[in-house]
Amino acid sequence: MRTLCINLKTPQESSSAEAFLLLSPRVQFRFPHFIFVDITTTQHLLGGELGCLEKALEIAGKFSADASAAIADTAPAAQMLAKWRPSHVSLRGKEQESFKGLGLDALKDLEGLSPWAQKKPVEHMIDFFHTLGVHGLEDVLNFRLNSLRERWGDFGVLLWNRLHSQDAQIISPLVPRDPLVGYGYLDDPIGSAPLLMARMKVHLDTLFARLLGLSRHAQRLDVVLHCEYSDKRYSLSIEPVSPTRDQNLFEDLLFKKLEQQVLENPIREFEISLFDVPEKIQQLDFFEPRDSSEDRWRRLISFAKQSQCEMGFLQMEASHFPEQSFRLVTDWPEDFNPRDLVERQDQALQIKSVYAKGLAESPRPSLLLEKPQPLSAAEVQKLRFVSSLPSERIESAWWQISVQDLKNRDYYFALSHQGQLLWVFKDRINSQVYLHGYFD
Amino acid sequence: MSTLALPELANIPFVSADQLQPPAGLPTGVRVLDDFLLWRGLPQGDLSLLQGAPGTGATSLWIRIVQGVHSQNKWAAWINGDTQLFPAHLNNYKINLKKLLVVKEPKDQEQLFWLLQELITSALFEVIGCNLKDMFLKNHQLQKLKRLCRLHKVALVFVNQKASKFVNPLFSLMIHFQRDFITIQRALHRPTPFNMAGSMIHANFMHQFKNTARKLLS
Amino acid sequence: MGILTNKNLPISPSRNLPAKPLPQARGFVELIGRTNFSFLQSASSPEEMVEKAMELGYNGLGVCDLNGLYGVVRGFQAAQSPSHFTTLPAAKEDFHYLIGTELTLTDETSLVLIPMNKQGYSHLCEILTLGKRQASKGFSKLSLEQIEKYNQHLLCLAIPPWSDDRYERLEKIFDNRLYLPLWRDLTWESHEFCKQGFALEEKYQAQLFVTQRPFMHSVERKPLFDVVTCILHHTTLDEAKNKLIQNGERCLKSMEDISYLWQDRLDLVEKTVEISKRVEFSLNEIRYRYPASSLPAGMTSSELLRDLTYKGAEKRYAGGIPEKVLTQIEYELNLIKDLQYEDYFLTLKEICDFATSKNILYQGRGSAANSVVCFCIGLTAIDPIQMDLLFERFISRERREPPDIDIDFEHSRREEVIQHIYEKYNERHAAMVCTVIRYRSRMSIRETAKVFGIPLAKINAMIKFMGRDGISRLLDPAVSKEFGLNPEQWKMFLALAQQLRGFPRHLGIHSGGFLITQDPITEMVPVEKATMDGRYVIQWNKDDVDCLRLMKIDVLSLGMLTCLRKCFDLLRQHKDIDLSLATLPPDEEKTYEMIGRAETVGVFQIESRAQMNTLPRMKPKNFYDLVIEIALIRPGPLQGGMVHPFLKLRQNQPTKIKYAHPKLEPILKKTLGVPIFQEQVMKMVVAVGDFSPGEADELRRVMSSAWRKQITMVGVEQRLKAGFAKNGISVEYAEQIYKTVEGFANYGFPESHSASFALLTYASCYLKCHHPDVFTCCLLNSQPMGFYAPRTIIGEAQRNGVKVAPLDVQTSDYDYTLEEKDGHFHILRVGLRSIYGLPAPLALRIEQARKTDGAFKDITDFIQRTQLPRSILLKLAAAGAFESFNTNTRELIWHLESLSLDQQSFLWGHPKEQFELGDDEDEPEHLPFESNWDRLRREYDSKGYSVEAHPISILRSYLHGKSQSLIAQRYIPYMHSDDLKRFKTKTKVRVAGLVSITQRPPTAKGMCFITLEDEFGFMNIVIHPEIYQKYRPTIYTRSLLEIQGHLEKVGGITNIRAERVLPLT
Incomplete structure (x- = not known):
């Protein structure tokens, strides 16, 4: 069994262990700042034990500046080495060799998952060893179990077991319970966006590290800023187009929002909460691997959406009326080519014809007006029609009684005075002529 | 006083003749136009202005350019003015709707300017078309856009419905669409104005019309 | 925009009449008309299309449905003889009615084939049969190669989209018989097709012509067409989107519209007339040759018929053939000889001989009963002379309609007759007539509601609310609020549902109609596979077959015939009385007296409640009274209000009967001046309402077809009233007569029809009166039949003194049986078939086990020998079949539950706890005592009645x-x-x-x-x-x-x- 112990030096909440789920599912947090990871089965995934060590230190960097870590067979030894021999990897099965050169005080840290009940008995033992002239930890190894038992009873037995890696401590898989929430209290309230952003960045790092560990995506990020002098609160909500773990996209969007926010008075405290969703592997198109352009495009559309500017791709719809035959979608559009429905039974066939499939190929103007614009009789007089026979007649939606829109149209091509080729239709019910598009 | 340390004569990178060629632009598919223009098409990394009343053919020129861009599997973007780009028209031109980003009409000029910057800096697009009804940009904004375009090698095309006689030097290509003919008001290193018959541009434009129109008329 | 010539155009876009009148097309034939017989792909019936084409002054119309000739005959009928009663503008005299079909090929292209002559028509039928035979219902498998084999004498109209190589292939096959249809229905797709067409015309000199590709006869039908398309695609109107047609232009337009639409190519419009001239085929060219029956050496069929008739006559009239009969026979034989119907009679005779050889009881029915020849050669059992029926009703010279003889067989053995016909004439020469299953009001409401997106729960509520009185109950707008729909949509929904009613949904098999031909049947009509395997059905239904004067044979079935045959067998077996339908003592006094007392439970035709009510007042005395009684309680006379006056006259027997008009006297003399039979109404209408025989005949056809149109009925009413008024008949009498005619339209009884039924009625009454036990036993053995549940029949029998023995495994067979008990006195033993849910094979197994090795010793022995599953054993116990083993049925059921019944274990049949020696004597005590009521309840649940008590x-x-x-x-x-x-x-x-x-x-x-x-x-x-x-x-x-x-x-x-x-x- 190989255990990695990370000593974060600064007290943390238990939820910080979630960030280390990246290394292995068996992670356990021990107050005040120790995290034990059982990497026996998963160390080959991360490039061996050294790889694990570096990855652990890199993640720990997000939680505290000077975190240290070590790998040993059992948890107590790993904790002791993390403190006294940072980034040390003990040999498999022979972790006692790595005790050489350690002072007796290291015994205080030989705790593992369950800390010493009180510190006093350890100090007594250390003083007693000193009186015996024993100063190195490897000398303590030579004592036999019975002698420690006679002298210190159960405590002696426990210590001997931990020294000789007999104390079996099983690290159970971590069940994430705490919500992804960050809270910051500013002693000196801040009013400027960049400074606020810097203070919030720390919390964002831990949140996104935990998110990475849980391998989930963030759908929405809510930030609530509490003002210093009044109980006024600003709540900002960042929502990219689709759930993602891209931290700097969130930071940019947050910063953009902060800039737009006019802060009346400085901020005393802030809460950050992250809404996560399971990861949705999106395989877009078999021949088009997810390249960076797709991320850049998502980023662009998220920015536009936040500043209330609609952006997307054109998705063709099957509908008789031109204005309903397309809409803007933020996701990949499917291609649209209507065909008759043919049912085959070993060569015998039955065709259910789609009558209006020809609409997709009919000539349509390149620019379509938002709403058909009624033309006055004078304007119609000025137009020159290409043919007195309508080029297309569209009748539909006769069953929608409530809706008052135009249901019965004759479409014509017309040439305007300035040589514009227009797409004009006459409503057969109120015989009013409308301009609908330009063959630009 | 030590002599000025000049680099060795051998390793001064002299410019060869072919390097002096102007940067190749986006071909428009209209042979007459391509032969005439410096960049054999639309200037890449520069601003162009197509003026003309809606319905005189400005947008279809832009569509032919996008057709070229899509044949090399690259992206294009379009910003709607008061009228919308209609996909039914596009699918006769082998336009890949998956590679054409369309933006709804921006509310005000400032948002339009911000949007253009974002589109250019995202370095996704080869050509960006922008349909303007009357929200025209100020010169300093145009200069900034010009610089960004040059940096990101993006061709920015403005389609303006209100034609103005004043030739703005910021645009390296200006084309004016009238009833039956097209005048190129400004093109770098080319004698302008240069008039062309409209039908040459529309030779195979609106193919549905060419003979059917005759049919309809008879 | 130089490309557009700037010729100045009429500004106003609507089609106003230009200055100089446009050149009009001289003539036009719509070659590709589609009717609602291409199921769910058109919105007009063949009659509507033809009438509209005539109204618009076309030179002709071609009816081409999808993959079949389903609706062509109806169109032909509408074109040939427009109904007398609906006023129609004079159509062009040379209105040319064409038929054809639109085939979808396996490569998803389609082409229309129109036969030019009779040979072309048989090729077309061959192709259609080929296409349908290899594919299941609704599908068709046809490739161009298969068509190539039969392409002579066929015009081919290739439906766009065309490609060059497709055109070349077709031209290679059809050369100058290939045409390309063009249409302009204001859709861009039609523009593209026209462009392709003109290009082919230039390149290959293709022959083009104009059509409107109509799916409906007028624009108003577009909503209904949309609804039908949604039904086809199983979607609602909102989701259908581009499945619906783009506009309503696919309809029959006036000549001006067509000329305006095609002003640039009027020659193509006139081309259609030229094409239609190439077609000489018309449906009445179909010559129907009846299979020559196997004639004995040297005799022609008419001689054979003559000698059979005379032999039969001697048998029928034992004491010498009366003079009247001889003259009638001669008259009938000569008529049959001129119309060459001998083979028809001989084939029927041959089928009836087969039936008698197999001891299958049969009886002719319908108009055949009027003919003496049928009576003599044994097809029918009514002596027309005695009943002085009218032979013209059967075969009339000027009507030239083939004879229609329906023969009823025992319903349990009818399948044997059909198999015999198939073997004798194999499926190349015999096929069954189809029926067209149409949308009835309930189904049309359900489908239209689904299309409008009304939730299912509401639909069911609507249909439940509608009950039996059809759509009328939903019509008032107040109802729409109850179903939460706004009134206009509700009105629209109901209007469409009513229009959908009567639309054909798919083909079904006619109950008995057979078409037998000399030359292969596929040369005359396409044949396709029916859903039931091994059965082939033609694409026309019985009206089409009658309209084209083809001879069909109806093989129908009557449950009562089975019952009578079993009675005769039992009588012969038990009471050794040899009786048969012909040898029943006629007009037996005791039987009529019983009928007068209305004790007619289980008897044929006159057992219903309404009949029982009128019998005491009618008190029939002789056979003709029975004939009247059967025809009396029918919607015809009931609605006409003829029943009560007739009964009143009947009761007080007035000497002088007054008639509304002296001419009516001979017609109504036999029914006391009150019209009851259909023939009487027909004769009255001709005699007094001055209808021509043709009109009278059409009235008969209208009266019998269920799907008549409202306007024809209105036409009939005016015609009738006018006729009567002219002859001085009082208005309310005319109203009464019209009500009778309308009633007859629902269900009327011709005299000959009720005559043949009367014979069966008399036979069943006679048997019920003299041998109640035999009659009840046979009636129960041929259940389900008749009006009453077994318990009422048994109750009635017990009241007539028949002893009924309960069900018992030791003695009961599968059927009800009669047991000899001290001399001739008989007991009716209940059969195993009376138990609900007991399959016949298992019951027969019990009977077999008992017959082979004797009675069952006890319950375990029974179980071991019959090896029945536990559920069947429980059913038998509950029905009280094990009384002989153990009277306490509850305890027996408890015992059965405890048996271990898996066949393998040697404990099989013995109680499971065989080895636990615990004493279980006290077990039956705690079973509650079974009261009489529980016992009765148990018997009712198991077999529906209890013999012991009511x-x-x-x-x-x-x-x-x-x-x-x-x-x-x-x-x-x-x-x-x-x-x-x-x-x-x-x-x-x-x-x-x-x-x-x-x-x-x-x-x-x-x-x-x-x-x-x-x-x-x-x-x-x-x-x-x-x-x-x-x-x-x-x-x-x-x-x-x-x-x-x-x-x-x-x-x-x-x-x-x-x-x-x-x-x-």
Whole structure:
């Protein structure tokens, strides 16, 4: 069994262990700042034990500046080495060799998952060893179990077991319970966006590290800023187009929002909460691997959406009326080519014809007006029609009684005075002529 | 006083003749136009202005350019003015709707300017078309856009419905669409104005019309 | 925009008339008309298309449905003889009606084939049969190569989109018989097709022509076409989107519109007339040659028929053939000789001989009964001379209609007859006639609602609310609020549902119609596979076959024939009396007396409640009275209000009968001046309403077809009234006659038809009167049949003194049997078939086991020898079949549950706890004692009746208790059916009984009739509509009812007019 112990030096909440789920599912947090990871089965995934060590230190960097870590067979030894021999990897099965050169005080840290009940008995033992002239930890190894038992009873037995890696401590898989929430209290309230952003960045790092560990995506990020002098609160909500773990996209969007926010008075405290969703592997198109352009495009559309500017791709719809035959979608559009429905039974066939499939190929103007614009009789007089026979007649939606829109149209091509080729239709019910598009 | 340390004569990178060629632009598919223009098409990394009343053919020129861009599997973007780009028209031109980003009409000029910057800096697009009804940009904004375009090698095309006689030097290509003919008001290193018959541009434009129109008329 | 020439155009876009009148096309034929017989792909019927084409002044119309010739005959009929009663603008005299079909090929292209002559037509039928034979229903498998084999004499109209190589291939096959249709229906797709067409014309000199590709006959039908398309695609109108047609232009337009639309190519419009001239084929060219039956050496069919007839006549008229019969025979034989129908009679004779050889009882029915020849050669059993029926009704020279002989066979053995026909004529020469299953009102409401997106729950509520009176009940807008729809949409929805009614949905098999031909049948009509395997059906239904004068044979079935044959067998076996239909003693006095007493439960035709009501007043005395009685209680006379006056006349036998018009005297003499039969109405209409024979004949056809149109009926009414008024008949009498005609349209009885039924009725009455036990036994053996449940039949038999022995495994066979008991006295033994859910093979296994090795010793022996599953054993026990083993049925059932019944274990058949030696004697004690009522309940659940006692008799003690308390409170006590005779009318009555029949006939304007039964007899309860609405749930859920009302005694019939209907227990 190989255990990695990370000593974060600064007290943390238990939820910080979630960030280390990246290394292995068996992670356990021990107050005040120790995290034990059982990497026996998963160390080959991360490039061996050294790889694990570096990855652990890199993640720990997000939680505290000077975190240290070590790998040993059992948890107590790993904790002791993390403190006294940072980034040390003990040999498999022979972790006692790595005790050489350690002072007796290291015994205080030989705790593992369950800390010493009180510190006093350890100090007594250390003083007693000193009186015996024993100063190195490897000398303590030579004592036999019975002698420690006679002298210190159960405590002696426990210590001997931990020294000789007999104390079996099983690290159970971590069940994430705490919500992804960050809270910051500013002693000196801040009013400027960049400074606020810097203070919030720390919390964002831990949140996104935990998110990475849980391998989930963030759908929405809510930030609530509490003002210093009044109980006024600003709540900002960042929502990219689709759930993602891209931290700097969130930071940019947050910063953009902060800039737009006019802060009346400085901020005393802030809460950050992250809404996560399971990861949705999106395989877009078999021949088009997810390249960076797709991320850049998502980023662009998220920015536009936040500043209330609609952006997307054109998705063709099957509908008789031109204005309903397309809409803007933020996701990949499917291609649209209507065909008759043919049912085959070993060569015998039955065709259910789609009558209006020809609409997709009919000539349509390149620019379509938002709403058909009624033309006055004078304007119609000025137009020159290409043919007195309508080029297309569209009748539909006769069953929608409530809706008052135009249901019965004759479409014509017309040439305007300035040589514009227009797409004009006459409503057969109120015989009013409308301009609908330009063959630009 | 030590002599000025000049680099060795051998390793001064002299410019060869072919390097002096102007940067190749986006071909428009209209042979007459391509032969005439410096960049054999639309200037890449520069601003162009197509003026003309809606319905005189400005947008279809832009569509032919996008057709070229899509044949090399690259992206294009379009910003709607008061009228919308209609996909039914596009699918006769082998336009890949998956590679054409369309933006709804921006509310005000400032948002339009911000949007253009974002589109250019995202370095996704080869050509960006922008349909303007009357929200025209100020010169300093145009200069900034010009610089960004040059940096990101993006061709920015403005389609303006209100034609103005004043030739703005910021645009390296200006084309004016009238009833039956097209005048190129400004093109770098080319004698302008240069008039062309409209039908040459529309030779195979609106193919549905060419003979059917005759049919309809008879 | 130089490309557009700037010729100035008429500014106003609407089609106003230009200055100089446009050149008009001289003529136009719509070659590709599609009717609603291409199921769910068109919105107009063939008749509508033809009438509209005539109205618009076309030179002709081609009906081309998808993959079939389903609707061509209806169109032909509409084109050939427009109905007399609907006024039509004079169509062009040379209106050319074409037929063809649109085939979808396996490469998803389609082309229209139109036969040019008779040979082309048989090729077309061959192709269609080929396409349909290899594919399942609704599919078709045809490739161009298969068509190439049969391409001579066929015009090919290739439907766009065309490609060059497709055109070349078609041209190689059809060369100058290939045409390309063009249409302009204001869609861009049609523009593109026209462009392709003109390009082909230039390149290959292709022959083009103009069509409108119509799916409907007028623009108003577009909403209905959209609904039909949604039904085809199983979507709602909102989701259909581009499945719906773009506009309503796909319809028949006026000549001006067509000329305006095609002003640039008018020659193409006139080309259609030229094309239609190339087609000489018309449907009446189909010559029908009847298969020459196997003639004995040297005799022609007419000689054979003559000698068979005379041989038969000697047999029929034992004492010498009367003079009248001889003249009639000669007359009929000569007529048959001229019209060459001999083979038809000989084939039928051959089928009937096969039936008699197989001892299958049969009887001719319908108009055949009018012919002496049929009577002599044994097809029918009615002597037309004696009944002086009218031979013209069967075969008339000027009508030139083929004879229509329906023959009924025993319904259990009809399959053998059909197999015989298939073997003799193999499927190349024989196929069954199809029926067109149409949208009835309930189904059209459901489909239209689904299309409008109305949720399913509401649809069911609507249909439940609609009940039986059809769409009319939903029509008032108030109803729409109840279903939460806004009124206009509701109106639109109902209008469309009503239009959808009558549209063909798919093809079904006609119950018995057979078409037999000399030359292969596929040369005359396409044949396709029916859903039932091994059966082939032609694409025309019986009206089409009649219209084209093809001879079909109806092989129908009657349950009563099976029952009579079993009676004759039993009589021969038990009472060694040799009887047959022909040798029954005619006009037996005792039988008519029984009929007069209305004891006709289980008898043929006259057992219904309404009949029982009129029998005492009618008191039929002879055979002709029976004929009248059968035809009397029918919607025709009922709606015409003819029944009561006739009965009144019947009862007081007036000497002088007054007639509305002297000419009516000969017609109505036999029915006391009241028209009852269909022929009488027909004769009256000709004699007095000055209808021509042709009109009278069409009236007969209108009266018999279920799908007649409303306008024809209106036309008939005006014509009738005008005719009568001219001849001085009073208006209300004319109104009465019209009501009768309308009633006959629902269901009318011709005299010959009711005559042949009357024979069966008389036979069944005779047997019921003289041999009740044999009659009841056979009636129960041929269930399900007739009007009453087994329990009523057994109740009636017990009242007539027949002893009924309960079901017993030791003695009962599968069928009900008669057992000899001390001399000739017979006991009816209940058969195993009476148990619900007991499959026949298992019951036969019991019978077999008992017959092979003797009676069963005990229950285990029974189980081991019959090896029946536990569920069947429990059913037998519950029905009381194991009485002989152990009387206490409950204990027996408990015992059966405990048996281990898996065949493998050697413990099989013995109680499981064989080895636990615990004493289980005390076990049966705790079983509760089974009361009579539980016993009765168990028997009713298992087989529907109990032989021992009538439920009411068991309840009688309970009822007595209750009536004592009622008398104490001065209410009326319970009475039973016998007491009713003692009271006079209007006395208040309280009655209890078991419901045997509940009836609410549509003709009775909402009245409801219940027959209550108690251990003494029947009681007729009449419930008026308002009371019916109040107690509707009780009536339909309870089987034991208590009725409070008062007595009504009218002319020997006692009814109880109910005021309150309460559940009994």
